[in-house]
Amino acid sequence: xxxxxxxxxxxxxxEEMGGPRAPLFLLxxxxxxxxxxxxxxxxxxxxxxLALLAERGQWMKLYHAGRRAVDELQRRxxxxxxxxxxxxLQSNLPAMADLPTQRLEESALNLPTHCPACxxxxxxxxxxxxxxxxxxxxxxxxxxxxxx
Numbered sequence: 001x002x003x004x005x006x007x008x009x010x011x012x013x014x015e016e017m018g019g020p021r022a023p024l025f026l027l028x029x030x031x032x033x034x035x036x037x038x039x040x041x042x043x044x045x046x047x048x049x050l051a052l053l054a055e056r057g058q059w060m061k062l063y064h065a066g067r068r069a070v071d072e073l074q075r076r077x078x079x080x081x082x083x084x085x086x087x088x089l090q091s092n093l094p095a096m097a098d099l100p101t102q103r104l105e106e107s108a109l110n111l112p113t114h115c116p117a118c119x120x121x122x123x124x125x126x127x128x129x130x131x132x133x134x135x136x137x138x139x140x141x142x143x144x145x146x147x148x
Contacts (some may be wrong), residue, residue, distance in 0.1 A: 007032055
């Protein structure tokens with residue numbers, strides 16, 4: 001699909017530059033490939049994106065992205081593939097007790113669902129909060145204010 005090709009191109013360029021968005025683009029490419037019926041390529045992208053997060057020690061991002069991938073695969077009836085991601089997470093994540101936690105402020109509940117600048121999805125527990133009411137878009141790094 002065109003979306004998958006676009007995400008693959010973005011991921012390749014971001015990874016070549018050591019860019020922080022490469023794992024996110026790989027995960028999006030994987031979702032798009034699976035949605036388009038290419039399960040093998042989709043799983044390769046998802047595993048590569050998760051592996052980059054693990055290499056970078058981005059444990060909370062790895063945890064959330066992995067859980068989201070597992071949920072999406074199960075929703076599609078791809079239980080074997082969901083199990084592969086579960087095993088990857090179990091062998092790559094530190095113990096839950098060792099993961100840093102981030103308490104969400106009340107303002108986090110009022111974060112827009114999508115970035116006004118690029119349209120990327122925003123999940124309050126997965127974005128980097130730069131202040132009590134401003135988060136950074138994980139796709140374009142634009143500041144996004146929560147609604148009061």
